[in-house]
Amino acid sequence: MRTLLLPLFFIILINCSKSNADKQAVSVDLMEVIPEDKVSSAPPPPPPPAEISKASALTSTGIPKKIDTISRKVIKNGDMRIQVGDIKKAQSQINDILNKNKAYIQKEQFQNTDTDDHLDLTIRVPHKNFDELVNSFSNGVGSVLSKNISSNDVTEEYTDISIKLANKKIYLEKYRDMLKSAATTKDMLEIQENIRELEDEIDVAEGRLRFIDDRVNYSTLEVSLYKEKVRSSATSKIGFGSRFIDSLTEGWNGFVSFFLGIISLWPYFLLFPFIVFLWRKWKSRKNK
Structure with missing residues (x-):
């Protein structure tokens, strides 16, 4: 019985030591792959x-x-x-x-x-x-x-x-x-x-x-x-006679314009006798 338990004990001891070694190796590998400064969360995606x-x-x-x-x-x-x-x-x-x-x-x-x-x-x-x-x-x-x-x-x-x-x-x-x-x-x-x-x-x-x-x-x-x-050169060519005739023509044209302007007031001339008649009639009543 002792001969069976002793080899079994050595086998279990060897397996435990191997498992501990494997865990340490895995942890070392992870530390090498992911440094400490890169373990933080990933940055947000860039905006569209x-x-x-x-x-x-x-x-x-x-x-x-x-x-x-x-x-x-x-x-x-x-x-x-x-x-x-x-x-x-x-x-x-x-x-x-x-x-x-x-x-x-x-x-x-x-x-x-x-x-x-x-x-x-x-x-x-x-x-x-x-x-x-x-x-x-x-x-x-x-x-x-x-x-x-x-x-x-x-x-x-x-x-x-x-x-x-x-x-x-x-x-x-x-x-x-x-x-x-x-x-x-x-x-x-x-x-x-x-x-x-x-x-x-x-x-x-x-x-x-x-x-x-x-x-x-x-x-x-x-x-x-x-x-x-x-x-000055243009006006010097015009003589006194021509300028005199031009003045007479302008004066006549002005008189004709004035006369025609008076004639254009003829409706007011028709009202004038009627206004005079009403004024006299009102004055006579006032005197009585």
Whole structure:
């Protein structure tokens, strides 16, 4: 009996020592795999991406798509008032300057008064030639009486409109896909109304972008050519006889106008006798 118990005791003792060694090995392995500073809870998931940022837009599949960098948009405008000696000669010089700078006249207006001649021009010129055109007018046409030049940076406005336009086009495609799978007539009408509103907004945004591009690519210059007339030279050619006859004519015309004005009051003349009759009758009753 002792011979059986003694080997069994040694076997149990060996198994216990092995189990303790295995537990220590497992604990050591876990400490090596998961350090203490990484045992803490995992960080929360990142927030969902924004709808569309200013640097990217979403494609129809929802994948961000980078928008091309928009170059700076600057609108240049100006106005000049120039005194010249001869309007026709100045026009010839202006045509040469316009051809040289690839510009054109958008609007032209001429006025001839007793004191001066005016030629007002609205000129459109490529953006890169604007400064050269202004210098040509300042140096070669006449005496510059006034000059105002302004620059307006519309890059931010152009960028905002472009981003909103990209958003609206994405929503428009999604609404069109929803329209294909609409189950009821009410849903179809609501989706069609949303599509119509988006199409109108897209047309307005695209029109605004085209307008900004036009103003950026072609600058506007308002030019007013001015020639003063010398009144003394004109009046000196009129003799005394002509001026005397003109005075008689003006006097006669004034008398005729006065006479016709009196005649136009004839209804009041008809009332005058009736008023006098009533006044006398009232006076006689008062005396009695």
